[in-house]
Amino acid sequence: MTATHVETSSPAAREKASREKAKNSLLYLDGVSVSFDGFKALRSLSLVIEPGEMRAIIGPNGAGKTTMMDVITGKTKPDEGDVYFAGDTDLTRMDEASIASLGIGRKFQKPTVFESHTVWNNIDLALAGVRGPFATLFHRTSLRETARIEEILDIIRLADKKEWLAANLSHGQKQWLEIGMLLAQEPQLLLVDEPVAGMTDAETRETAALLREIAKTKSVVVVEHDMSFVRELDVKVTVLHQGSVLSEGTLDAVSADPTVIEVYLGR
């Protein structure tokens, strides 16, 4: 399903062709390149995520996984290439806050929660709704919002710890809290960076179940190193290497791909 790079000389025609291809996808990256001080983090990366799809992205360190997330969420602007969301929204022209409001949620590699807020307040802050400074100044939490927060706390199994400061949660619980914050944002697309890093086997299994549950209603992109976890997810896999797509398919198919074996094992 890799979108081939559109070869057209005129930029306008190229953009038109891109938009045509992007129309039916939820997330569409085509020919995205990013370099930092001469180092090419992404080389003409192309990737298409369908609505409702869950995708696992694997690749060795430095393959460009995090940079790809940065480009999608607006933290990094690509040097060239197209990034479209929901068919026609050009993400390269927006900042983090407006991309988040569009419905793209991101979970960081290192669990990043608001340590000095309670679990409840962490979810409350992420809850879809008011975002402007003056709106939040006079905002009162509605009953509907309270119910939604309770619901999410149940899903991430932190209902009994809602008054705890996030700083006091275990590593695994922080990961879950962050996933809960993602859910509270009501995104259409979740970008999840190494959700099971540092988790126990039991937690890893539970997290896989949770993500599969979430993927029933939303598109999810999971970046992960842990192969047993990727197997547990049982979804299409994209292998990145040196900033571009090396292979794509089921886990078994990519595992059997000689180029992937070479990258992972080296020769």
Next chain:
Amino acid sequence: MITAFIFRALDRNTYIVLGLLLAVGILLPLLSLTDPSFPLHVPTYVIALIGKYLCYALLALSVDLVWGYCGILSLGHAAFFALGGYAMGMYLMRQIGARGVYANPILPDFMVFLNWNELPWFWYGFDHFWFAAIMIIAVPGLLAFVFGWFAFRSRVTGVYLSIITQAMTYALLLAFFRNDMGFGGNNGLTDFKDILGFNIQAPATRGVLFFASALALALGFLICRAVIASKFGKVLIAVRDAESRTRFIGYRVEGYKLVVFVLSAMMAGVAGSLYVPQIGIINPGEFAPANSIEAVIWVAVGGRGTLIGPIVGALLVNFGKTWFTSGVLAEYWLFVLGALFVAVTLFLPKGVVGTLLARAKARPTSTSAPAAVSPIEASIAAEEGA
């Protein structure tokens, strides 16, 4: 909407602080007006001294609002304080009228001395108190807005932001030193006579100014409390703890920083405006970078990230300063201040109030996890980790 906003702020501690401030604000001036033979008589110099401390406490509160809650370490808040002070000073200068040394009914003495023939345009309106009152809030607010607009949009944070706030106040210091700026140059503005028609030296006027300072501090506390209790306040703490996370859940962080920075600058301006009539002078020295740093030390000593902390810190450090600098060890004060800052950073990272609050919280619920780490502790840990 506004009433609900303020109402949310009123918890037990807030009532206690407001009650204490108002009680002190009313009682001390009344006692100072009693006959000196009265056993509880308070000398006027004490009123002047504590009135000054109350203004410092409001400045400390404004620093804490941006530093303790939003992680913006401003080392230039004395600039807003001084600008508020100059706005008040300009009003007081115009009230002197023909009673100056050169008896010019319009021009303040220093302008006559410089052979100026007419009032510069930026002095217009300062003969009205209402105009000066607006400027006291508007000028620091505008400077903070322009400064914050550029700094926060460019995502200048941490030590870089602290350095440019120092540069800002230093630039203003140099500018106000110049005679042709029209603010009295090196000597600043002084020799005030009246405020709102009352003799500025009279004990009753001093008492009212003292009360106004206590009232301003109480209002500032109430506003900060309401801001912190709102969802806006939660976002501020979120920005302090994990700025990029806050962006990725859809908050435009620069907008939040700008609003809180402007609010804080306005509070500092009000503090400066009440300071000047009680001290009787405003000069460019108030812009000195060291003043801003001193305000940060008050907050650190009292406890940043608590609203009572900066008030307690400002009072404690300034009582200490007054006591110390009136003895034989006066010239060592700056060493003491520096040592104090180092000691607090090493041994009381949460400050006096922060440490006491954490202890009070830990005792009754020592078995439950939530109290094990106080918010400020968590934020400090987060900063150290970063």
